[in-house]
Amino acid sequence: MIPRYSRPEMTQIWDATNKFKIWFEIEAHACDALAELKVIPKEDALNIWKNAPKIWTNEDVAKIDEIERVTKHDVIAFLTHLASYIGDSSRFVHQGMTSSDVLDTCLSVQLNQAAALLLEDMDRVLAALKKRAFETKDIVCMGRSHGIHAEPVTMGLKFARFYAEMDRNKQRLEAAQKEIATCAISGAVGTFAHISPAVEEYVAGKLGLIPEPVSTQVIPRDRHAMFFATLGVIASSIENIAVEIRHLQRTEVLEAEEFFSPGQKGSSAMPHKRNPVLSENLTGLARLVRGFVTPALENVALWHERDISHSSVERMIAPDATVTLDFALVRLAGLVEKLVVYPENIEKNLNKLGGLVFSQRVLLALTQKGVSREDSYRLVQRNAMKVWEQGKNFLEELQNDEEVTAKLTKAEIAELFDMKFHTKHVDTIFNRVFGK
Secondary structure (H helix, E strand, O other): OOHHHOOHHHHHHHOHHHHHHHHHHHHHHHHHHHHHOOOOOHHHHHHHHHHOOOOOOHHHHHHHHHHHHHHOOHHHHHHHHHHHHHHHHHHHOOOOOOHHHHHHHHHHHHHHHHHHHHHHHHHHHHHHHHHHHHHOOOOEEEEEEOOEEEEEEEHHHHHHHHHHHHHHHHHHHHHHHHHHOEEOOOOHHHOOOOOOHHHHHHHHHHHOOEEOOOOOOOOOOHHHHHHHHHHHHHHHHHHHHHHHHHHHOOOOOOOEEOOOOOOOOOOOOOOOOOOOHHHHHHHHHHHHHHHOHHHHHHOOOOOOOOOOOOHHHHHHHHHHHHHHHHHHHHHHHHHHHHOEEOHHHHHHHHOOOOOHHHHHHHHHHHHHOOOOHHHHHHHHHHHHHHHHHHOOOHHHHHHOOHHHHOOOOHHHHHHOOOHHHHHOOHHHHHHHHHOO
């Protein structure tokens, strides 16, 4: 959570003032429910809301921290400080509850808030990818496998692919948000022995959560594991886009480039440098977010009804993972929005290997003329190797190969070198991704 990679919109969610605000709301809503059940006087429940801070400040945080240095217990320190505001009615706060009721329910609220912000970020990324996809839909470019020229695609298909991937990630995050949004107000070991399940239902409704079916003394950590695993998948998709941009910006390729702003410097030593620093940064941030997944998975296995081996982990990974991913998504959106595409370089690279990109089409045409696949491959490959090794023109070599022309006329061979052949289904793919 260093400032360099943090946005205030997300860090505020994990600020101690927001945390204590949520803690108070959990306790106060629980008192309202207890008052409805006639377990505590209604006037005391009202008094709790009336006299507690309307805004929790850094001064409150400092006082709670001071108390915790003595109590060695954060929830007790909070309750002690709260009592200084609400007086005698404080004896009814935390009735039948345990610390995890507050901590886990608060974490659910914070993760729910974080997910909502991340979904907003993803909408911006999706909008940027869609816009660039349609802008470049018909720009034919070199498709590569293993980093080597393969067959033509279009630049728009690259953006469409990333859009579809991010759209799946958005659906995953929506599911993870729903799964994490549960409330536990069930007391020690989760049996509701000292508090009614009705209190949990009431608090859940007020906080936009649902009651946890079986909470033991903590909310089951498989929910959290799924949440952080989803963040890890999203981070990997960010890196997927970033790596593509890094490759496209290489000097020898230069089909696309990060926007280089006036006054920007690329190197302290070499004034000519224009480096893909944003996409490289995104690759690094993705590694961090993925690194938080394994600890979340290891938190699933807890002793019996409760231990706190998960607690220290979550105090770190919950803010760090969401803050980092939030920053990365916003950075990615800006990168895609401003990405510079170079059609001239794209065309130059497309024609770099003298027509080798049509080798499969020639191969298949020969098989259609009765040549075995093995012989067709041999005929096409021996002419293709002349292009690789001697810089020959593929079309000319094929048209001068007597074994090839024995099956295909020179005109038939030339017809196979039609770039439009490779892009005839682009609209079909776009309709699948974006709808008609």
